[in-house]
Amino acid sequence: MEPSINDLLTWYWQIELKSKRCPSEKKRRELILESIPDELLEDYSADDLDEKDSSALLHVASQFVKRKWLLEPLNxxxxxxxxxxxxxxxxxxxxxxxxxxxxxxxxxxxxxxxxxxxxxxxxxxxxxxxxxxxxxxxxxxxxxxxxxxxxxx
Missing domain, CATH: 1.10.1200 (Non-ribosomal Peptide Synthetase Peptidyl Carrier Protein; Chain A)
Incomplete structure (x- = not known):
């Protein structure tokens, strides 16, 4: 489920923090993939997602947050x-x-x-x-x- 606009930063920081605590790259990737909304993952093929490491997946999540917030007023x-x-x-x-x-x-x-x-x-x-x-x-x-x-x- 996609977080509300006011919860997006917290959502992202939680994903980042939880992924750092994972014991392996595989677990980090799984956690991040489970956290990213399905609508965002539709832009990528299964092969594209398989090639991305956890850092690249975190970047995908950060771009999602950024795109959502850019629609909000500057103040x-x-x-x-x-x-x-x-x-x-x-x-x-x-x-x-x-x-x-x-x-x-x-x-x-x-x-x-x-x-x-x-x-x-x-x-x-x-x-x-x-x-x-x-x-x-x-x-x-x-x-x-x-x-x-x-x-x-």
Whole structure:
């Protein structure tokens, strides 16, 4: 069953997470194939699907999410960046959150010049104590790779 538009990102992240936990490539492929809606798989022949590894199948799922979200208004897509992402319970929580936000932005169809949006969403997730200590008011001054470096420290 196809997830609702608001659940698409969560649906994709769950597939990705579950597939990483699978012990073998075969199990990953099976899990991903079972998760992708039949309507999307109709575009591919059985031979095409047999040739795709789990990464390629995840890419198919991500393209499905992207196509669905591109039909939505820009402001709704922007609001979804950073949804359900928290900065906790990870060894590198800031790096994880920033990369996840960037991936969400790409899944939502923001391919060009997403850095400022991603950085702003990242700043919104930071604890108030961190935001107060750092000069984070003007994210345009830093490029995303610098923020990833900052997040790792």
């Amino acid at each position: 709704k897509r922007f609001e979804m960046i950073g949804q359900n992402i928290t900065i906790s319970t990870r060894t590198n929580p800031y790096t994880y959150a920033l990369k996840k936000i960037k991936n969400s932005a790409e899944l939502l169809g923001f391919d060009d010049d997403v850095d400022n949006m991603v950085i702003q969403r990242f700043i919104n997730l930071l604890p108030r104590g961190v935001v107060g200590k750092e000069n984070l008011i003007q994210p345009r001054d830093m490029i995303l790779t610098n923020w990833l470096t900052y997040a790792e420290n």
